[in-house]
Amino acid sequence: MMVCVTTKDQTSSELILRVNGAARRLRLDHRTTLLDALREHLGLTGTKKGCDHGQCGACTVLADGRRVNSCLLLAVTAQGAEITTIEGLASSGDELHPLQAAFVERDALQCGYCTPGQICSAAAMLGEAAAGWPSAASASLTGPVTLDAAEIRERMSGNLCRCGAYVNILAAILDVVS
């Protein structure tokens, strides 16, 4: 991935971010995180800034399908990755992603600020479990993964909800699992 277009002393770069299937050309100060690039430069405000220190998960997006904290990912390092935000999670414009529908159905939120991060995180988490990745809650490191409540709580621990909607978030994810 050779994408460096700067000389050593430049503090900004011309770069291309691929977000929700579209390539976007930007000139960004190197200090710009992917989160700020999305919100402040690309108008994609679905991704939320909570703590801005990688502790709350509100900024969770997918990079090549893997969930990451966009507040700790410098935009200049996100070139070459396919970024998916909450705006691009559903496969078509009018349909909700199954997790979005389940969150609505289960009323899995109060203020909603953590919700985009919760849903992006859950979407990738389901893929990790399907790939057989164990978690700290798994009885065995090598056995099959069964996404029960304890597994989902552990795997979703990187997403905080200060309203405390965890009970319904768990129910919504369990709905999609089953």
Added chain:
Amino acid sequence: MKPFGYVAAPDPASAVAMVSERPGAVFLGGGTNLVDLMKLGVAAPDMLVDVTGMLPSRIERTVRRDGEVGGGSLLIGAGVRNSDLAADPLVRAEFPVLAQAVLAGASGQLRNMATVGGNLLQRTRCLYFQDVTKPCNKRVPGSGCPARAGEHRNLAILGGSPHCVATHPSDMAVALAALDAVVHVEGAAGPRAIPFSELYRLPGDEPDRETTLERGDLITAVEVPALGQAVRSAYRKVRDRASYAFGVASVAAALDVADGVVREARIALGAVAPLPWRARRAEQVLAGRPATAEWFARAADAELAAAAPLPDNAFKVTLVRNIVVRMLSALAGARAGDTA
């Protein structure tokens, strides 16, 4: 945050050259700690040398001297992400202590970003180190340490000094200490290998110097020697909430028991010292002794005799003792493949 240049290094040698020659340059791995420290003003590099695109990011068996593959050690590229390390079939099957340690740390998102090399070199989460409005001998040498008289509940009980009682925050490193890992480094003078036990320094009167690495040294891989077939290993971490929290105390252990007698025990303690703390006194006590809770307790006590806790973390002495006894007892009774 100070403006900075950015270069994606094409290969280890040029990355090493760039950081060696420029005092303000640092390596960028996953960024989960460094970018945060830059936001906090604790780190202020003027150049980031991104090494994630070219560092080895595979996990493979080394080839034995006789040319056979298998049974040899595991070579983990420094660019491997934590989540891929914990998910690796070989790591899960043969080094449960390592998989468990990685899974005990951070969150799913952070594990997807963090690299093995970066994990080893992450900085302490001591509150004073992370707060630029406070003195800290590690951040500003000679400025003082408010922790001993202040907030130190989660700081060191072993290996600290009057100048610093910060703890090393990594879980992975505790497992690698118990596994006698070897750290492969590319430096200005070429490549070299550093035994894990020689990677970190105790703070003494220079808490700002945390490792034996020189400026420009780049960790390229970590090698983990094979564990014997009979060895059971596990990681146990105690923290203030059930998930996504730094440890209050943790133990990594690999135990070889035959006929109820300990042939070899390897024990490392986490979150209780400035570095992943290899418990060699405890190991010596256990060698050749019955694999019983009584002897596990004696071993823990021998190690913890050197503890120098502060008023608010004295509880860690008892906590570590109890974790050691409980997990070694579980390992002594465990079947292969079980988790403790």
